[in-house]
Amino acid sequence: GDSVTQMEGPVTLSEEAFLTINCTYTATGYPSLFWYVQYPGEGLQLLLKATKADDKGSNKGFEATYRKETTSFHLEKGSVQVSDSAVYFCALSEGFKTIFGAGTRLFVKA
Amino acid sequence: NAGVMQNPRHLVRRRGQEARLRCSPMKGHSHVYWYRQLPEEGLKFMVYLQKENIIDESGMPKERFSAEFPKEGPSILRIQQVVRGDSAAYFCASSLPRRTGRDTEAFFGQGTRLTVV
Numbered sequence: 344g345d346s347v348t349q350m351e352g353p354v355t356l357s358e359e360a361f362l363t364i365n366c367t368y369t370a371t372g373y374p375s376l377f378w379y380v381q382y383p384g385e386g387l388q389l390l391l392k393a394t395k396a397d398d399k400g401s402n403k404g405f406e407a408t409y410r411k412e413t414t415s416f417h418l419e420k421g422s423v424q425v426s427d428s429a430v431y432f433c434a435l436s437e438g439f440k441t442i443f444g445a446g447t448r449l450f451v452k453a
Numbered sequence: 454n455a456g457v458m459q460n461p462r463h464l465v466r467r468r469g470q471e472a473r474l475r476c477s478p479m480k481g482h483s484h485v486y487w488y489r490q491l492p493e494e495g496l497k498f499m500v501y502l503q504k505e506n507i508i509d510e511s512g513m514p515k516e517r518f519s520a521e522f523p524k525e526g527p528s529i530l531r532i533q534q535v536v537r538g539d540s541a542a543y544f545c546a547s548s549l550p551r552r553t554g555r556d557t558e559a560f561f562g563q564g565t566r567l568t569v570v
Contacts, residue, residue, distance in 0.1 A: 379561075384563075385563055385564075386457075386459075386544055386561040386562050386563040386564050387496070387544065387546075387561040388561070389558060389560075392558070432495060432496070436559075439484070439486075439501055439508065439509070440498055440501065440509065441486070441498070441546075441559060442498065443488075443495040443496040443497075444495055445494055445495040446494070446495045
């Protein structure tokens with residue numbers, strides 16, 4: 344079945360460092376891909392999405408490109424802030440069901 | 454337009470009691486999804502409902518768990534005879550109807566954190 348694999352955390356970075364969180368997926372069809380962010384004690388918020396191959400989703404300085412050839416959707420940000428500390432979930436949806444990765448916790452130190 | 458509302462935010466139950474988790478979808482949304490998040494894990498799909506219908510419950514445990522989304526009122530996730538292993542965060546999401554080949558964003562509530570003691 345469909346699945347999402349993302350890099351294990353936690354990831355600890357200093358402020359202004361470059362961030363990459365890897366995400367790969369397996370799917371039988373052509374899913375939409377998402378990154379969600381979960382701040383402590385909160386629900387999930389959609390960070391960005393891409394609905395077809397080569398689309399780039401971007402929001403709040405984060406971006407990810409839908410790569411069909413490598414079945415990947417890596418999350419990047421050029422300069423992280425302390426306020427970016429959260430858990431990041433890669434997800435895919437095909438039809439009505441959204442399938443999530445296990446999440447990657449990010450700590451950003453001042 | 455209020456977001457997805459879940460209550461209670463925190464729920465403590467003793468083993469053997471019943472837990473009822475409520476979810477009010479966003480205005481205009483007729484589709485509701487329930488997910489469970491165990492500590493330090495991702496979200497696992499449990500059930501997908503639309504008004505008065507269960508569309509897919511493939512992620513629901515076969516016993517003790519049930520869900521409904523009545524014509525009026527919130528969606529309810531019910532856990533009977535809770536055990537310690539049921540302790541988790543339960544998230545509800547809602548969306549407009551999803552159609553084949555078209556993506557529709559799901560909006561998440563803040564979750565209910567169930568602790569079984």
